[in-house]
Amino acid sequence: MSSKNFVILGTEVPKGGSAFLDLEVVKLHTRTPLKVPVIVERSKKDGPVVLLLAGVHGDEVNGVAIVRKLIKKKHNIPKTGTIICIPVFNIFGYLIQTREFPDGRDLNRMFPGNLNGSLAGQFAYLFRTEIAPLVDYVIDFHTGGAELDNIPQIRGVLSEPKTLELAKVFGAPYVINSDYIAKSLRETLHKLGKTVLLFEGGKSKNIDTEVIKHGVNGTLNVLKYLGMLPGKPTEKKQRIITKSKWIRAKYSGLVTIKVKNGSWVKKKDVLGIIQDPFGEFEKKIYAPYDCAVFGINNAPIINKGNALFHVSVEQ
Structure with a gap:
């Protein structure tokens, strides 16, 4: 929950305030610094802290478009609590439209990270120590890899009541039971006591307007359900697959x-x-x-x- 002092990446964000910050990991071989934008909007009222995260894999652009649209429509400005947006998490892969980090590693298999490890491991460590402890809920946006096309769906461990509850609230056409994968972002966040929804929709290197619509509307449903935005969630027909x-x-x-x-x-x-x-x-x-x-x-x-x-x- 938001507290009196909310400090992220060394910056205090006051109640009713906002911040556009940079998570700086490393410099390229040209000595050019590479920074990951982190956008924070905090309400005047205390409430949950929600992280909207996209681009863990650099070529999965539907999620980037979803978070971008939420920001453009100002849906990331809550009436209670705090919303953190990271539209492009793997900025390295996004620049050249690849799934991996420059060191060839899959960032989503490098958690909880290591300060003295590989480039991807160091990045995972910084996220885990600097941002993850501050949040209560995470919506992590993905697509299918390569030519795999996923129908819009929410994945999570459905035996967890809170996860199942929010998965239903999101309202994606499919809710899929998915166990935690070792060294994944979702597993690490779970071990930190966070509730995580993983949205899958479409395929890599492809913009799908229908997928984006489902992602935006589902996120709004969750934010409304948590009391962070005005209105009530819209009920949708779903198929739950255990x-x-x-x-x-x-x-x-x-x-x-x-x-x-x-x-x-x-x-x-x-x-x-x-x-x-x-x-x-x-x-x-x-x-x-x-x-x-x-x-x-x-x-x-x-x-x-x-x-x-x-x-x-x-x-």
């Missing part, structure tokens, strides 16, 4: 997708077709049972074992 699996390619080849992302399919429905480039074989991919499809790999060429369809396992 268990899921990947349908993987049994063959290598060219792929034709035959199912729409976000659809419900019946057992033996054709999800896609794998073909060779020489016209010698054609293999259909069937739904193993009745299930929801909420993630599709749109890569035109795949290898045996590649993940193709993320589906629910009905219980």
Whole structure:
């Protein structure tokens, strides 16, 4: 909760005040400093501290667009509490549109970080020590990697009452149970006692207006529910998935997708077709049972074992 003295990155933000700060990690080999903008808006009234975070992976631009729109519409100015926005977390990857840090590491597998470790590890450490302790709630915006296209969804550990509660409030079409991954940002925040929602929508290097709309509206629902913005959350129809699996390619080849992302399919429905480039074989991919499809790999060429369809396992 906001306290009388709210100090972030060495700057005190008074009640009713705002700050545009920089998280400076390192200088490039050209000696150019690289800084991560941190935007803070604090109400005159005490309340929760919420972090809106995007761009953990530098090529996942839908999340950046979501946070940017929230700022542009001034939805990041709360009537109670404090909202911290970091539109581009992995500024290194964002500059050249890659998922990784310059040292080749995935930032989302480098937490809780190490002050004397790799570049990504040092960055993770600074976030964990300088920003993470100040917040109560985090919404972390992601997309599918490479050609993986995710239907708008909230992921979290649904056995945690607060996480499930806020996931439902967010109102994304799908709510997916997702365990904590070792050394991830979400796991580290959980160990610090924070409530985290992970939003997934669309794919990397792609702007999807429908995904952005879901991300913005869902965030507004959460902020309203927490009493930080006026109004009440809008109820949405959702499918809650407690268990899921990947349908993987049994063959290598060219792929034709035959199912729409976000659809419900019946057992033996054709999800896609794998073909060779020489016209010698054609293999259909069937739904193993009745299930929801909420993630599709749109890569035109795949290898045996590649993940193709993320589906629910009905219980």
